[in-house]
Amino acid sequence: MKHAKKRVCYVLIALLLTLIAIRLYLPYAAASYINTTLSQSKEYNGRVGDVDLMLWRGAYSLEHVLLYKANGQVDRPLFKADYVEFTLSWSQLFKGAAVGKVIVNSPEINFVDGSTEERSQSGKDENWLSIADQLFPLRIDKLTINQGKVAFHNPDTSPAIDIALHDIQLEVNNLVNSDNLSDSRVATAKAQGQTAQQGTISLNAKLNPATTAPTFDVDIQADNVGLVNFKNLLDTYAPFDLEAGTLTLAAEVASNEGKVKGYIKPILHNVEVFSWKGDIERDGDGFIEGSIEAISAFVTELFENQSEDQIATRIPVEGDLSSPDTQTWEAFTAILKNAFIEAFNGDVEKSIELDRLELDKLEAPEGSEN
Numbered sequence: 001m002k003h004a005k006k007r008v009c010y011v012l013i014a015l016l017l018t019l020i021a022i023r024l025y026l027p028y029a030a031a032s033y034i035n036t037t038l039s040q041s042k043e044y045n046g047r048v049g050d051v052d053l054m055l056w057r058g059a060y061s062l063e064h065v066l067l068y069k070a071n072g073q074v075d076r077p078l079f080k081a082d083y084v085e086f087t088l089s090w091s092q093l094f095k096g097a098a099v100g101k102v103i104v105n106s107p108e109i110n111f112v113d114g115s116t117e118e119r120s121q122s123g124k125d126e127n128w129l130s131i132a133d134q135l136f137p138l139r140i141d142k143l144t145i146n147q148g149k150v151a152f153h154n155p156d157t158s159p160a161i162d163i164a165l166h167d168i169q170l171e172v173n174n175l176v177n178s179d180n181l182s183d184s185r186v187a188t189a190k191a192q193g194q195t196a197q198q199g200t201i202s203l204n205a206k207l208n209p210a211t212t213a214p215t216f217d218v219d220i221q222a223d224n225v226g227l228v229n230f231k232n233l234l235d236t237y238a239p240f241d242l243e244a245g246t247l248t249l250a251a252e253v254a255s256n257e258g259k260v261k262g263y264i265k266p267i268l269h270n271v272e273v274f275s276w277k278g279d280i281e282r283d284g285d286g287f288i289e290g291s292i293e294a295i296s297a298f299v300t301e302l303f304e305n306q307s308e309d310q311i312a313t314r315i316p317v318e319g320d321l322s323s324p325d326t327q328t329w330e331a332f333t334a335i336l337k338n339a340f341i342e343a344f345n346g347d348v349e350k351s352i353e354l355d356r357l358e359l360d361k362l363e364a365p366e367g368s369e370n
Helices: 002-038 128-135 227-237 276-282 287-302 328-340 354-363
Strands: 044-047 051-054 059-069 079-088 099-105 108-112 139-154 161-173 187-195 200-207 216-226 244-256 259-272 310-312 315-320
Touching: 002 044, 002 051, 002 059, 002 128, 139 187, 161 227, 216 227, 227 244
Parallel strands: 099 139, 108 139
Antiparallel strands: 044 059, 051 059, 059 079, 079 099, 079 108, 139 161, 161 187, 187 200, 200 216, 216 244, 244 259, 259 310, 259 315
């Protein structure tokens, strides 16, 4: 009897040690699997630092996630994050749905426009959704991003272009699109970020993931964005130097089953395009460059609302999502209206909404198109 008890005790101890060994080994096995999964892309490799399994929570976390161009010719990662956590939602599991939440801390995305394809990166041709499904095979109900950053870089200009939107806070809810889990099938997103030197950009959006064609309603507001943030970008891609000014922008775009309607309303305040000291003396611009910038400054002054010291337009956007039509002539007439009649107010108008588009569709005469 005593020997039988000892045998049972030894078996239990061996089982316990085996479970401990498996538990200790699992993070390393998970890290190996994740590194292999992240490196499936043809152009990009990936790796992760530590993996922590929280089995009692139905969660696991990754530290120091990195995706970078495999050829070694781009010195910035396409994506990196200090911390990513995937968590099973127990409350939804009790309702019969295997869904989860994702939290990403300090993520960074870097788009690079180099002089060659090898020195550029955008990640546009990669199947990132498939990789995400392999890392977290549950449907994501909520996504939270803390202290994010999106950057654009061109290392081959002089000086190099380096602009970014930082301190991004983003929360997306109700992505599962299920009547059993929510009172509404509409997913919502709310985000805010800061531009490099001054200015705030915010976004509010609603979308219906169940529709075959895109159905969404997006409002974007930019306030007091310093144009000096984009000076190197405009110096490279525009035929003039931007010396000073700020940007206010409001945009509303809604799509009902792929039919788009909306507007973009940019307002430039206190814009200075040309200065003799800045462009001729300091930059050393020649006669042609200086003439172009002086003409740009004259046109800017001509179309500027003098009482408000601003340039503004309202650009309508309407049509099919595959080729939305921005109506250039209406944009130009809006510039004239702002310059000679009234200054626009730089706030979201709340005039473009998904519900309104659906109502317009119902009220339209039979046989007509919106």
